[in-house]
Amino acid sequence: MTQDARVIVALDFDNVEQANQLVEQLEPSACKLKVGKEMFTLFGPEFVKSLINKGFDVFLDLKFHDIPNTVAKACKAAAEMGVWMVNVHASGGAEMMRKAKQAIESSSHPQTKLIAVTVLTSMDQDQLNDVVPGVTPAEQVAKLAALTSDSGLDGVVCSAKEAVMLRESLPESFLLVTPGIRPAGADVGDQKRVMTPVDAIEAGVSYLVMGRPITQADDPLAALQAVNQSLA
Ligand code: C5P
Helix, strand or coil: CCCCCCEEEEECCCCHHHHHHHHHHCCCCCCEEEEEHHHHHHHHHHHHHHHHHCCCCEEEEEEECCCHHHHHHHHHHHHHHCCCEEEEEHHHCHHHHHHHHHHHHCCCCCCCEEEEECCCCCCCHHHHHHHCCCCCHHHHHHHHHHHHHHCCCCEEECCHHHHHHHHHHCCCCCEEEECCECCCCCCCCCCCCCECHHHHHHCCCCEEEECHHHHCCCCHHHHHHHHHHHHC
C-alpha cells in the first residue's frame, strides 16, 4: 500500500448505488477517487461530500473553462466542498488560471490542488487544425503546460506519452496526471494509446487515472492492490 496513493479510480457510473457499492470495496489508503461531469451532474455536491466523509481524496474533474471571475468562483466552491484536486482548461488563459489559483488559496481549503487540461487527447492533428491552425498536438501541449506552470498551477492532465516530453522542461514538483493506463494484458477498451502503471510512473507521471481495469474487475480491491504492488 502506498502512502500517497498514486491511483485515482475514475467513478464513471450513472447510478449512485453502483458507485457506492464499488467505493465500499476500496480503501482511502489505496486510492483516490475521480468524479467527473456525468456523476456530478446527476448526483451533485452531496455525492462528492459523501466520498470525502468516507476518507477519500476526491479529484473533481469538471474541467472549468469560462471568464476568469466565473472560473475562480467555481474553483473556490469546489475547494470549499473539500476536494483534493480540481481542474480547468489551460486554453482559458493565464489570467483565468491565476485567478482560479488565488481563489483556492483564499478559500477555507487552500491546499486543494489545481491542475489544467492542455489538449484533449480526443483531438487529433486534423481536429486541432480546425481550432488552432499550424501547430501539432505535441507543440500545443508543451505550450499550454508551460503556461499552466507559469500561472502557478500544480500540474496538468496529460497522456503518458506526453509525460516524457513534459518532464524534460517542467519542475519535478509539477504534477502530471494521466489517464489511458492499463495493466499489462488488461482490456484496452476504447483507449487508443495506453501505458502500464509501471511505465507511466517511470515516464514521470505523478498520478494514474484508472477506470474500467478497476471498476469492472471481479475483485476491484485486488486489482487495485496488484497495481499498487507493481509500483512499490
Ligand atoms: O476506464 P478508463 O481507465 O479508460 O477511464 C479513464 C478515465 O479518464 C475516464 O473517466 C475518462 O473520461 C478519463 N479521461 C480519459 N482521457 C482523457 C481525459 C480523461 O480517459 N484524455
